[in-house]
Amino acid sequence: MNALLADYIVQFADWLAVEKGYSVHTVTSYRRDLHEFADHLGTEAPVADIIPLQVRSFAYAINGRNKSSSVARKLSTLRTFFRFLMREGAITADPMGAIAMPRQGKYMPIFLSVDEVFALLEMPNSDDPFAARDRAILEMLYATGMRVSELAGLDLPALDLTTGMVMVTGKGNKQRLTPMGNPAMESITAYLPQRESLRRERFKRGLDQDGEALFLNTRGGRLTTRSIERLVSLYAQRAGIASRVTPHALRHSFATHLLEMGADLRTVQELLGHASLSTTQKYTHLNFDHMSKVYDQSHPTARRK
Helix, strand or coil, X not given: CCHHHHHHHHHHHHHHHHCCCCCHHHHHHHHHHHHHHHHHHCCCXXXXXXXXXXXXXXXXXXXXCCCHHHHHHHHHHHHHXXXXXXXXXXXXXXCCCCCCCCXXXXXXXXXXXHHHHHHHHCCCCCCCCCHHHHXXXXXHHHHHCCCHHHHHCCEHHHEECXXXXXXXXXXXXXXXXXXXXXXXXXXXXXXXXXXXXXXXXXXXXXXXXXXXXXXXXXXXXXXXXXXXXXXXXXXXXXXXXXXXXXXXXXXXXXXXXXXXXXXXXXXXXXXXXXXXXXXXXXXXXXHHHHHHHHHHHHCHHHHCC
């Protein structure tokens, strides 16, 4: 791999982490895409010599083995990287300038019905050693619409159990205040004794305490996003919910149900932590579908033959 390109990839990754405040997971994804591009070049030519033809060749190569969404993400990575190089003065022309991004099909968020959510929330029971923790996780995901990474990174001091508010740290380390609701607050309160027990056991074993992490694993360390994804999937299967259920599906359900109950789009945007209203607007078609069904079932003329 071109050493110069490798150096710029390192600088770019540092810029994403320090200047943009991106998470380790996001920076790793950017770096992986850029290393794939560098491997495709297979040349030691200076980074300034990269031409649109090479980028186009890379796009053709990845198109045959990736979904359109993955191709779009990889090319978006390159676009951001080359713009960074332009700002740094490493290149004088953007090799992505004349290359169009692939068109993607409309993304349809997966969400649960209200009954499915309630069934899911009831799944942790006395047979589960971490039922209190898992119930609190499910309640918080649905009550706040948090991303799974935001939930995993949540610390106890971020919660105010008196006012029912939680300070969520989202993408780019941007913070937002979000209400939790009584069921989530009650589930957190029920889980706290178990959390304290896990922390004490970790201390007895001479292990470092993981800050003020709210949700802990069996060893008393911070619960990972992957573990949260697994437990959500496990309880969804137990509840007999056919579709593949992820923490993000609960985030989608949170937004969809708010809109169905009359919440305005701007409020939902703020609760989700979306930087742009257009990102939140993907939920409006779900709300329109719901309204159409209610109209067809309720309006006298809708049923008239």
